[in-house]
Amino acid sequence: MSDVNQPAAHPPVTDWVHDFDHTDPQWTEDPFPIWDQLRATSPVVHTKRFLGCYLPTTYEAVREIANDTEHFSSRRIIVRDVRPEVARNAAPPITSDPPEHKPAKQLLLPPFTPDAMKKLEPRVRAICNELIDEFIADGKVDAAARYSKYIPVRAIAHMLGIPESDSDLFIKWIHMILELGIKDESKLLQAVQEMTAYFSGHIEARKNKPTDDLISYLTNARGKDGNPLEDSHVLGSLRLLLIAGIDTTWSAIGSSLWHLAKTPSDRERLIAEPGLIPTAVEELLRAYSPVTMAREVVKETTISGCPVKSGNMVLLSFPAANRDPKMFPDADKVVIDRRENRHAAFGLGIHRCVGSNLARMEMQVALEEWLKRIPDFRLDPAGTVTWSQGTVRGPRQLPFLLGKAM
């Protein structure tokens, strides 16, 4: 991830209520008190940054927006400094609105059902153990750089039918699109260009010789008109699967391990009761939801009593919604056996994450395999935990000491 160009600087935030900025270092480091402050002020706040952007702060306001495709478009889904022209078939269905959304989504759903994920699970379990083998004898590890990062990228590469050894290439593109691209358009365009060139070759090869993988599935799929999909649609969906399927779950696994490293009581309970892991995964998804989406206001309306004007973006913060104490008792605490948990980590409404079953399986398997082989671990006091900036939040550096404390 070499990056010589510094992104454009944003002035530091001094007034969060009227001038919020999700790329501010304070937000990156610890967003939770900021969200609490904003939620106490208003269900919707606004900033002039990013050419104008709202932030819903309550679960209810987030739900209202997610369910309202008439006033809120998905054609732009990242809040950035610029608003370039919208590309056709950018990344369907995540960038699609009704009526185009439904057929594009239905095309992607069958390969991601819970049953389909069960077939993939043994490979994910093997990936986790291969990764652990590489560092378990060292006594210490950066769990973000050497474990959580590689599980989702190898799993999605396996599903797509591309070499798992190309993982670092995909991780570089995602960093350029989701982090550097917020402030530096050229990085985003370069990544998209490189991805297009990479996948075009794979698509052409499968037109002549179909294989049993997701690229073949999409290349040979038929649209609702009965014709094969345009190459741009296939490329857009492949782009989506790669972008959405990697640093999101990388972040979720990393945040979960971070929590368990500093909470021995939760760790011991999950080791004693592995059957609780799926419930704990839901709570970790709620408390440390990685993904903030966006919408563009295309028609003036009112959200939770607040006027919302077209031409602005909306930072659709599922993570802030999931910390709303009106919806979740003890919202600021991680309750690993929480029984009622309607969290919105995978979104709400028609854009529910296509890969939610994949992400859940990866998180469960990643925690199960880690806890089986490394029951004792803690944050390395000599190291620093760092968090990603912007749309997807999770630890990018996670230094652990392995084994019992001396």
Added chain:
Amino acid sequence: MAERLKVHVNPDKCQGHARCKALAPELFDLDEYGNAHEAGDGIVPPGLEDKAWLAKSNCPEIAIDVIEE
């Protein structure tokens, strides 16, 4: 005697989070897209009442009704 329970998934609200299938696999089925519907006629066999309420209270789309008959 306790009343009989019945579960119902509202197909217009379900978005395929599949929480109900994970929590109460006996009471729900998924279609080829992963969207849920109640298994059979939706009648909750004795002993599975708790799972029915659990599924309802974990559906992010509030798509599940538990009906007391």
